[in-house]
Amino acid sequence: MTKIDCIDKFLRYVKIDTQSDDTTGTSPSTMKQHDLAKLLKQELEDMGVSNVFYDTEHCYVYGEIPATQGHESASALGFVAHMDTSDEVSGKDVKPRIVENYKGDDIVLNAEHSVVLSPKSFPEMLNHIGEDLIVTDGTTLLGADDKAGVAEIMAMAETLLKNPEMAHGPIKICFTPDEEIGGGTAFFDLERFGAKFAYTVDGGKLGELEYENFNAAEGKIKVRGRSVHPGDAKMKMVNASLICYEFHSLLPVFENPMYTEKREGFFHMTQIIGTTEEATASYIIRDHDEALFEKKKELFAAAADFLNKKYGEGTVEVTIREQYRNMIEKIRPHMHLVDNAKKAMEDLGITPIDQPIRGGTDGALLSYKGLPCPNLCTGGYNYHGKYEYASVQEMRSVVDILLGLVKAYSN
Numbered sequence: 001m002t003k004i005d006c007i008d009k010f011l012r013y014v015k016i017d018t019q020s021d022d023t024t025g026t027s028p029s030t031m032k033q034h035d036l037a038k039l040l041k042q043e044l045e046d047m048g049v050s051n052v053f054y055d056t057e058h059c060y061v062y063g064e065i066p067a068t069q070g071h072e073s074a075s076a077l078g079f080v081a082h083m084d085t086s087d088e089v090s091g092k093d094v095k096p097r098i099v100e101n102y103k104g105d106d107i108v109l110n111a112e113h114s115v116v117l118s119p120k121s122f123p124e125m126l127n128h129i130g131e132d133l134i135v136t137d138g139t140t141l142l143g144a145d146d147k148a149g150v151a152e153i154m155a156m157a158e159t160l161l162k163n164p165e166m167a168h169g170p171i172k173i174c175f176t177p178d179e180e181i182g183g184g185t186a187f188f189d190l191e192r193f194g195a196k197f198a199y200t201v202d203g204g205k206l207g208e209l210e211y212e213n214f215n216a217a218e219g220k221i222k223v224r225g226r227s228v229h230p231g232d233a234k235m236k237m238v239n240a241s242l243i244c245y246e247f248h249s250l251l252p253v254f255e256n257p258m259y260t261e262k263r264e265g266f267f268h269m270t271q272i273i274g275t276t277e278e279a280t281a282s283y284i285i286r287d288h289d290e291a292l293f294e295k296k297k298e299l300f301a302a303a304a305d306f307l308n309k310k311y312g313e314g315t316v317e318v319t320i321r322e323q324y325r326n327m328i329e330k331i332r333p334h335m336h337l338v339d340n341a342k343k344a345m346e347d348l349g350i351t352p353i354d355q356p357i358r359g360g361t362d363g364a365l366l367s368y369k370g371l372p373c374p375n376l377c378t379g380g381y382n383y384h385g386k387y388e389y390a391s392v393q394e395m396r397s398v399v400d401i402l403l404g405l406v407k408a409y410s411n
């Protein structure tokens, strides 16, 4: 078998800045995502993928590999990864560096700015002793989220095309924009994609398999205060910023990202802006459990109600917007997706790690659009920051997992 490596592809993709931006309101949110889309379209065509389609308006890239002879009636299996990177840390001028045969010590990412990737802060680094780690120069993120997934899917596709003796059913591929800002499926054309089931390749640690995620909503409060000269303010001033504080104090203290893990939900204040006259606070509300999620949204609204009773109707305006839902409801009727992924890992000696996502993925939204879509690992770590890194060996193993799944769905 001719095996295609995913690493040189990955190093090529991370150098292209594809940071998304949730303030532009456009789809794609940033035009620079097209730079990677164009390259992927070209590479898919060059390797011989069929029906390559580049949605030049919304920045999606589709392709397919027709079934090998005798396997045409197998269910079409899809693989999805996102091209954009987080808007939290710059993805411009990424300079990936490979630390070969990692020894378990500190990795100085940037001497000038004293940025050090250390197992003291990230103890899971010690699981990678002897592996080759791809790291940043300490000034940008790496972009393994999710260019590791993109590179692994590309390597899987090229491996299938270089080895026509490997039997498989119809394979569908799609690369999406704007996942990081929750817009990755807005213009996803399920009909064009044509898969019956799919996997997003957008997780972390090797072995991770995710098919449960948060129920998610965004909550905002807008407080109207009354500004009066502070020397003359007794019983007249209403300080909007302080009412924001008060609102926050009405939420359960420990239901905060700082104090929660596993299946525990939270309220997370993402922004607060205020003067005496006016203040706004933005939150995200998360819970895996549907009933607890509903309760959290009720509590959020009730806190605003209480303040309106205290300070007068219209003081606090509250809006709650649903974002995405836990995909488990949509995966449960298709548990073969989970079982086959676990088997593909076990066949390679990899222990599956079955854990709920403390976030969302494109897969959750796709599952609700009718495409059941669990999430697979990529071999990347410490996403959305300068300390992001990826393991060369784990990334290569992910390609093998994808090939194992292709085999599992070949009949």
Ligand SMILES: [Zn+2]
Pocket: 082, 145, 146, 179, 202
């Ligand atoms: Zn991602």
